[in-house]
Amino acid sequence: MTAMPIALTIAGSDSSGGAGIQADLKTFAALGVYGASVITALTAQNTSGVSGIHDVPADFVTAQIDAVFGDLDVKAVKIGMLAQLPTIDAVVAALKRWSPQHIVLDPVMVATSGDRLLAADAVAGLRTQLIPLASLITPNLPEAAALLDEPVAVGEAAIESQGKRLLAMGCPAVLIKGGHGQGSESIDYLIRGSGTVALSAPRIATKNTHGTGCSLSSAIAAGLAKGEDMETAVRAAKAWLSAAIAAADRLGVGRGHGPVHHFHGFY
Structure with a gap:
């Protein structure tokens, strides 16, 4: 019997279940991957916003990671x-x-609600320590701009230029997400040293987009855990997430930005 591929999410908990660890585990499950989790922070949040953050001590984050890797054959993080x-x-x-x-x-x-989730002094650590370890980073347009201390890019040439400067921080691939852009198409740009691939999907009119970034990155990790190459994993993840956003209004969860429908393929 072939073992089920395993992916690990290292992230914060969303008490309302639409983003963070909860969204990641739902995504892994929906895509046929066994999910493990390391919780970095507890949030008191719902579809309307974040009302509190309780950080998990760093040594306990380490203990969780060591416990998972010490026993499970993790294929992607x-x-x-x-x-x-x-x-x-x-x-x-x-x-x-x-x-x-x-x-x-x-x-x-x-x-999604606009609440800040990363301390200002931690951005430098993200840039210099973590990005060089990553196989892929998945910033949206505002996050890409913040990582570079630049204005938000407008237009394909500016987005590609920012992507190349992010590559220079040490990761082999950058996916700049176009969900915050304008127009009838939502275009994500996969930027690597070998070139840029534009991935387009119709922009879906819904307010229920809570956890989209979490779900996309975990869907890509699920694909990589299953042995897909980077572009295949990214394309499959975007197609899956587009369907999850299109089905989001069927859930009717919460009064603010509701979650996407992770299990749209099942019910």
Whole structure:
């Protein structure tokens, strides 16, 4: 019997279940991958916003990572909310020790609701320590701009230019997500040293987009865990997420930005 591929998410918990660890585990399950989790922070949040953040001590983040890698054959790691610099330091040290094959880094800085999720002094740690370890980083347009201390890019040439400067930070691939852009198409740009691939999908009119970034990065990690190459994993993840967003209004969860429908393929 072939063992089920395993992916690990290192991220924050969303008490309302739409983003963070909860979204990642739902995504892994929906895509046929066994999910393990390391929780970096607890959030008190719902579809309307974040009302509190409780950071998990860095040494306990380390203990969780060592427990998972010490027993499970992890094929890919997704990293989301890290909140503070000591957590980044702990994650970097542990990943260097365990050397997973694939690391997808979603540089979570701000929630869909606009609440800040990353301390200002931690951004430098993200840039200099974590990005060079990643196989792929998945910033949206505001996050890409924040990582570079630049204005938000407008237009394909500016987005590609920012992507190339992010590559120079040490990761082999960057996916700049176009969900915050304008127009009838939502275009993501996969930028690598070998060139840029534009991935387009119709922009879906819904307010229920809570956890889209978390779910996309974990869907890519799931594909990598199953042995897909980077472009195949990214294309499949975007197609899956587009369907999950299109089905989001069927859920009717919460009064704010509701979650996407992770299990749209099942019910």
